[in-house]
Amino acid sequence: MSRGADSRARRVDRAQNLTICLLTLSLLLLVANLPLFGSLSDSSLIELARARLRRESDAPVVDRGGTPALVFPVRIVYTNDYARVGSDALTTVSDEFERAGAFLSEALGSANGAVPVRDAAFLDALRGEGVYFDFTNALPAGLLSELLGVTVPDGADGARRMLLAPANAEAVALYVQDGAGRCCRYFTGVSAAELADFLATRGGESADFAFMLGEDYAQLSPYTLSLSPGAPRAALSAANALAGNEDTILRRAEFNAHTENRFTESSGTVIVREAPNALYLSPDGTVDYLGGEAPPDSICFVPSETDAPTLGEAAAAAQNLAVTLLQGLLGDAELYLSGARTDGSRTEISFDLMVDGTPLRLSDGAHAGAVTVEGRSITAFTFRVRSYTRQDAEPLLLPFAQAAAIARVYPGAELTVAYIDVGAEEVLPAWIAD
Numbered sequence: 001m002s003r004g005a006d007s008r009a010r011r012v013d014r015a016q017n018l019t020i021c022l023l024t025l026s027l028l029l030l031v032a033n034l035p036l037f038g039s040l041s042d043s044s045l046i047e048l049a050r051a052r053l054r055r056e057s058d059a060p061v062v063d064r065g066g067t068p069a070l071v072f073p074v075r076i077v078y079t080n081d082y083a084r085v086g087s088d089a090l091t092t093v094s095d096e097f098e099r100a101g102a103f104l105s106e107a108l109g110s111a112n113g114a115v116p117v118r119d120a121a122f123l124d125a126l127r128g129e130g131v132y133f134d135f136t137n138a139l140p141a142g143l144l145s146e147l148l149g150v151t152v153p154d155g156a157d158g159a160r161r162m163l164l165a166p167a168n169a170e171a172v173a174l175y176v177q178d179g180a181g182r183c184c185r186y187f188t189g190v191s192a193a194e195l196a197d198f199l200a201t202r203g204g205e206s207a208d209f210a211f212m213l214g215e216d217y218a219q220l221s222p223y224t225l226s227l228s229p230g231a232p233r234a235a236l237s238a239a240n241a242l243a244g245n246e247d248t249i250l251r252r253a254e255f256n257a258h259t260e261n262r263f264t265e266s267s268g269t270v271i272v273r274e275a276p277n278a279l280y281l282s283p284d285g286t287v288d289y290l291g292g293e294a295p296p297d298s299i300c301f302v303p304s305e306t307d308a309p310t311l312g313e314a315a316a317a318a319q320n321l322a323v324t325l326l327q328g329l330l331g332d333a334e335l336y337l338s339g340a341r342t343d344g345s346r347t348e349i350s351f352d353l354m355v356d357g358t359p360l361r362l363s364d365g366a367h368a369g370a371v372t373v374e375g376r377s378i379t380a381f382t383f384r385v386r387s388y389t390r391q392d393a394e395p396l397l398l399p400f401a402q403a404a405a406i407a408r409v410y411p412g413a414e415l416t417v418a419y420i421d422v423g424a425e426e427v428l429p430a431w432i433a434d
Contacts, residue, residue, distance in 0.1 A: 069093060070147055070319065071336050072139065073354050075225060076100055077132040077209075078202040085204035086132075088417065089231035089357035091336070092147060100131055101148065103190055103198065107164055107174045109150035110189030117185045122163065122175050123211055123222055129199060130165030134223070136359060136416070137338050138179025142311035153186060161223065166192045205229060210404075210415075217404050221414035226400045233358055233397075234390040236419060236427040240285040241329040241387035246270060249287055249385070252325050254299055255279055285385045287325070293377050299324060300378040308345060309376060315340055318349040318371035321378060331387040333360060338367065347373040355388060358429065360419040388419075388427060395428050403431040 071093050077086035078100075090096050126132060138160040141152040160179045167173040172190040177183040211222030242249065247257040250272060261273040268283040276292035294300035302309045302317040309317070315337060322335050332355055339350040351369035353360040362368065362384065372380040397403075397417065407413050413433035421427045 070143060070315065071334065072147070073136050073336060073357050073359055075134040075136065076204075077134075077207050077225065078199055078204065079126075079129050079132075080196070080199040080202070081129065084207045085202060086207035086225065086227060087204050087231060088225060088227055089233070091354070091357045092135075094357070099198075100133070103131065103164055103195060104133060104162060105148040105150055107172060107186075107188040107190045108144070108148055108152065108162075111153040111156075111174050111176075111186035113187045114153065114156070114184045115186075117175070117183050119181065119183060121185070122161075122177060122183045123209075125163055125165045125173070125175055126209060127212070128165060129196065130163050131195070131199065131202075133162045134225070135160060140311055140340055143315055143337065143340060146312045146315070156184065157182075164188075164190065164195060166195065168192070205231070216401070219408045219411050220404055221412055224404075224413075224415045228400075230397070230417070231356075231358070232394050233356070233417070233419075233429040235393045235395050235429075236332070236355060236360075236388045237391055238389075238421060238425060238427045239387050240385070241331075242281060242285040242287065242385040243283075245329060245385070246281050248329075249281065249325065250279065252299075252327075253279055253287075253289065287381075287383045287385055289378075289381045291377070291379055293375070302373055302376045302378065304376055307375060309347075309373065311340055311342055311347065314342075314347040314373040315349055317378065318351075318373060318381075321371065321381065322351055322369055322383065326383065326385065329385055329387060331389045332356075333386075333388040335369065345375055349373065351383075353386075353388070355390070355419060358417060358419060360388070360421060360427070361432065363420055363422040386421065391426075397429060398431060407431075407433045 071091055074090050074092055074097055075086065075088040076090060076096065077084060087096065092101070138158050139147065140158040141156055144156075144159055145152050156176050156178070158178050159176050161175075161177040163175040165173055165175065167187065170192050172188050172192050172195050174186045174188050175183060176186070205227040208226045209222060210217040210220040210224035210226065213226065217224070250257045255272050255274055255277075259272060259274060262270065264270050270281040272279045272281075278290050280286075280288040282288070291300060294302075299321055302314055304310070304313045319335075319337060326335065330353065333353040334355075335351045336354055337349065338352040339348075341348050349371045350367040351371070353368045360368075366384070368386075369383040370381065371378055398406075400415070403415055407415055410433045415431055415433055417429055418432050419427050420430050420432070
């Protein structure tokens with residue numbers, strides 16, 4: 001064969017090989033774009049790959065080795081030689097609580113010599129120098145330990161209110177009142193001089209307690225706090241955040257969004273079953289889950305060194321679930337753990353919402369979320385998936401005196417400010433009587 005003929009043959013071979021490669025690629029593309037059968041019949045391989053990439057980029061980052069920080073609303077009042085000031089729109093992750101909480105943590109960690117005291121003794125101590133903490137909800141001892149990183153002393157079942165006040169020229173006393181109103185006083189290792197120096201630097205809104213304001217306010221809880229001028233609170237817009245995010249919730253709850261066991265009831269509720277678990281997505285934005293024992297890699301598994309998780313471990317697992325499930329869906333609102341109780345091997349944990357430290361209440365009295373832990377598994381949960389956005393307007397509240405006059409029909413009620421969600425598109429702050 002001549003050199004020219006040999007060259008032409010090589011060119012023909014290369015052209016044939018290139019043609020075969022192009023035909024093979026075309027065939028693969030055609031196959032990838034063909035619709036699949038069964039529950040995925042509306043999707044091609046390419047569409048599924050793209051959807052997987054979107055899910056991976058949108059999925060929340062969950063650190064199985066750690067736990068989200070417990071967050072609670074808190075009110076703080078400082079009393080020094082010259083003034084009484086405070087704030088009722090703080091959280092336990094705010095800078096203000098971090099500074100004051102350092103003294104509280106030291107006091108609780110060194111507390112000793114518990115002495116039961118009457119409510120009158122606690123109120124009398126509030127008149128003098130000190131720093132007062134109101135967590136708005138009673139914190140069980142286990143959660144208090146998690147929050148402050150110390151062991152709660154014997155005799156303290158939990159805390160609703162706490163007060164650090166000088167006992168003498170050197171020592172500081174810690175008053176702890178639980179959710180039932182029982183109060184104990186402890187001696188602590190906190191320096192009275194250091195506490196006094198700290199109090200001298202604090203600022204805030206002018207504060208008074210109802211029991212200091214005379215007969216016109218005697219019908220209120222003595223712990224009702226009056227702040228002037230009060231923290232500004234914007235109006236909120238509200239919307240059902242579940243609508244359009246059903247598949248996101250399913251993925252985060254570790255359900256297959258394309259399962260064949262998905263159907264819609266006549267009421268509009270979407271039910272997804274993956275034995276032994278079921279998820280219910282209601283038109284009003286409520287998500288309900290019922291399940292069985294969770295595997296160790298599940299978001300419903302409760303990490304613990306024993307088969308009976310502590311309250312702190314159960315709360316951390318519940319909060320991890322709540323944060324993962326609702327990440328990015330609540331707008332300007334954030335979850336806080338508002339209650340926890342254990343009955344045998346069953347623990348009930350409730351969540352509510354707050355905006356800039358101000359609690360947000362649902363008008364029907366329900367919690368924004370509730371989680372049931374049995375053994376080392378989350379076996380049930382319910383969440384209201386609502387989104388809240390701050391508006392420019394700052395609605396005016398009734399003056400404290402007028403709100404107190406109206407609250408006379410509820411003897412002993414504590415007046416506080418909260419957002420009230422009645423299910424409308426706008427949510428406003430208002431005085432409430434608890």
